[in-house]
Amino acid sequence: MLIGFSIHDLQSDVQKREAELQTLDEKIEGQKQALQADEEKKMKQEKAIDALRKDLQNQQQALQVQQAQIDKGNALSQQLWPSLIRDMAASALTNERMRGLLTDHGFK
């Protein structure tokens, strides 16, 4: 009788533990799938960041080209252009052809 009860208790315990183990296995399986999904998300995000970095590099290069163009214009307008026009205008006071050239280019 005692052995019978002992076995019954043991059987109950084993069944309970098997159920707990199965629950844990299911939880682990779920976690593995979630991790796999996270890994895929991570790869996708990293790809998007790489593409964004390329866009940023292109935009920065375009800005540098733009800046060089602006600097060139600034140098012309602040240094050469006023001085050149001033000299040509001074010459135009006594030089008809120089005056004509300036007029052709919109200086009156």
Add this chain to the structure above:
Amino acid sequence: MNTAPSHPVPPPPRGSSALAWLLTVIALGLALLSTTVVFALDVQRSALQARQTQIIRTYSLRELENKRLTAGAATAEAQLERLAETYADGKSDLARLTEVRAKREPLVDQSTDLQVKVESLVVDLLILAKSDHDAQAIVTKYHIHQETPTSAPTVTPANK
């Protein structure tokens, strides 16, 4: 050939002790049955205990795996958050650069217009300089020259 019975039950007695013999046989049978049942239960108990031990060991290993996966999930989540922040920062930087570029576009246009204007004036000045001393003096002063017939003239101010 030995024909004697091998069981421990003694041969049936004659006369009045037949009942006692029968009871003895039943008692022995019950004892044998009981021993067999106890043995079978013991085997079953051993098997169950072995299974219990195996489950406990497996559960313990699975718990370790579960902890490792939980930690891995937390790490992955933190990494995803960091990547999302990096992406958002990058997007913001790109929007800022695009805006700056668009704002500078009128300056670039102005600069290009001025360069075209200077180039056109200087080309005519070079032509005039071939037959005009004043124009030649200005060309010399500003080091204006055309390297090839198709290239744009270059200008370097000699003195400001």
